[in-house]
Amino acid sequence: MRAVQTKPSPLQALPGPSDASLVVSARAGEKWAQEALFRRHARMINGLAYRLLGRDDEVDDLVQDAFLAALRSLDRLQNPQAFSAWLCSIMVRTAHKTLRRRSMLTRLGLRRGAPIDPDDVISRTAPPDVCAELRAIYGVLDRMPPQVRLALVLHRVEGMSVPEVAEHMALSVSTVKRRLSLAEKRLGKFAPKPEGSP
Amino acid sequence: MSEDHRPPASYVSPEITDARIARQWAAIEQRGLPAPLALGRLRWRFALLALPVLLAFTLWNGLGLRHAPTHGSLIESAEEPITVRLRDGSSVTLDAQTRLKLVRDQDSAVELELGEGRVRFDVTHVRGRSFTVAAGPALVSVVGTQLDVARLVRPEGTLVQVAVRRGVVEVRRRDQDGSVRRLSAGEEWSALLPRADAPKVLALPIPAPEEPVAQVAAPPPPAAAEAEPPADDVLHGVDTLQEPSAPSRVANARAIFARANVARRAGQLQEAAAAYLSLLRHYPRDARASICAFELGRIRMDALSDPGGAIEAFTQALRLSPRAGFCEDALARIVVAHDALGQRAACQKARAHYLSAYPQGVHALALAVRCGGR
Numbered sequence: 001m002r003a004v005q006t007k008p009s010p011l012q013a014l015p016g017p018s019d020a021s022l023v024v025s026a027r028a029g030e031k032w033a034q035e036a037l038f039r040r041h042a043r044m045i046n047g048l049a050y051r052l053l054g055r056d057d058e059v060d061d062l063v064q065d066a067f068l069a070a071l072r073s074l075d076r077l078q079n080p081q082a083f084s085a086w087l088c089s090i091m092v093r094t095a096h097k098t099l100r101r102r103s104m105l106t107r108l109g110l111r112r113g114a115p116i117d118p119d120d121v122i123s124r125t126a127p128p129d130v131c132a133e134l135r136a137i138y139g140v141l142d143r144m145p146p147q148v149r150l151a152l153v154l155h156r157v158e159g160m161s162v163p164e165v166a167e168h169m170a171l172s173v174s175t176v177k178r179r180l181s182l183a184e185k186r187l188g189k190f191a192p193k194p195e196g197s198p
Numbered sequence: 199m200s201e202d203h204r205p206p207a208s209y210v211s212p213e214i215t216d217a218r219i220a221r222q223w224a225a226i227e228q229r230g231l232p233a234p235l236a237l238g239r240l241r242w243r244f245a246l247l248a249l250p251v252l253l254a255f256t257l258w259n260g261l262g263l264r265h266a267p268t269h270g271s272l273i274e275s276a277e278e279p280i281t282v283r284l285r286d287g288s289s290v291t292l293d294a295q296t297r298l299k300l301v302r303d304q305d306s307a308v309e310l311e312l313g314e315g316r317v318r319f320d321v322t323h324v325r326g327r328s329f330t331v332a333a334g335p336a337l338v339s340v341v342g343t344q345l346d347v348a349r350l351v352r353p354e355g356t357l358v359q360v361a362v363r364r365g366v367v368e369v370r371r372r373d374q375d376g377s378v379r380r381l382s383a384g385e386e387w388s389a390l391l392p393r394a395d396a397p398k399v400l401a402l403p404i405p406a407p408e409e410p411v412a413q414v415a416a417p418p419p420p421a422a423a424e425a426e427p428p429a430d431d432v433l434h435g436v437d438t439l440q441e442p443s444a445p446s447r448v449a450n451a452r453a454i455f456a457r458a459n460v461a462r463r464a465g466q467l468q469e470a471a472a473a474y475l476s477l478l479r480h481y482p483r484d485a486r487a488s489i490c491a492f493e494l495g496r497i498r499m500d501a502l503s504d505p506g507g508a509i510e511a512f513t514q515a516l517r518l519s520p521r522a523g524f525c526e527d528a529l530a531r532i533v534v535a536h537d538a539l540g541q542r543a544a545c546q547k548a549r550a551h552y553l554s555a556y557p558q559g560v561h562a563l564a565l566a567v568r569c570g571g572r
Contacts, residue, residue: 034231035223158207
């Protein structure tokens, strides 16, 4: 399931108010509408946050930050029906801030985070080839600059096209291409060598 | 490769339970949801927007611009006089029961129309900006002057009064072949314009001297505007004036040209020459300048016995309009003028110039006998 799809999610397909009407009510300060929006998109943004961070311990904070930011800037959403994609963009930007802060704290020696354990992140039901690819990605993710790792996850894990990644990260397509190129280089450099190779 | 086409993201998912979602929502609520209608933010936004407005209003008041009327405003006083300040800083004081309309308020021109009553203008001098006040058939143009203009409707007609308190103005009645009355500080001009055939009166843009003419002894107010001022008064002091605006320049040049022609037709050739010369000096780029120079040359040559001055004028006319219809005559007259002065070489040179330009010219034969013959 792609996290940033624009087609209605199964939840949206259920009878009930559309995203647009919920957004309108939420803008008016209706608490029930704000909660409905959150509950409708909670699984999607939790999943995206988890994949962007690569660990579970900071997901709750990131989800809360992103959703609050979304609610506070709801009046800037031009197309209320596109709430889902817009929320994803906010999540990506919030994750970027979190990763930058984390990177800075690590450099200053104020934070010592455990590296991502791919076995914890990847589902045991994943096919071997998908599992290998994800293992390669999550094995080196912590060694990449925030923008590079975000571009890589959105492209290779979320399955977004380069223009979609550019839109979610508020970058130009060429910048995203450069970030992805760098990510691929890092991926090749740090990828674990197959067993038996010299 | 896997046969499963699910994207990799579907294999990287946290454990999301309803309890976890409820906890997250509770935390979001605790951190503070946006207020209904974002009232708190709106208050701040309103405050942020109101602050510059408040500052501008304070400055506006502080600068005394509170009453600055806008384009098209009708300013009316009731039982008490009122003072308003225009955008350019000029002050306008309306007597009681006075109506004044701000017809135009631009950087290049300010135009007001006095409906009825009496108004005192203290006009701030702005270079290149014309300031005109229409009072019925009278039009007063001022530059950096303090004056009163009144338009008083009487049973016998409309009384128009102009009183200068500072600076110098000129008032021209358009119904009397452009006769001009020059008013200094303390002088007044008035005319009673009959209802039926109210004559047009025009006050020319008056150059304001650098220093207000405050020391001028106030002469007794003239009884009426019928007194004809000397024509030479028209452009006195122009050299010290600021350049008038384009519309004023055109109006001035047109008025001087008309006055010069009237004087010439009336046989007042000295006055005509003075007016032509005035136009040439002060408005050399005006479209009428070349014909003025030619007419000036003719008068100097034919009436004033001044062939040297005539040559100068004809040369200027040719320089201003080298393709004009009078060029052949001007060239021929230069030859004759040089001949009259006994300047043989210059005469021959001028004649050669004429013949090269007009080999079959109407003056060719007549010029052949000039300059001491061929």
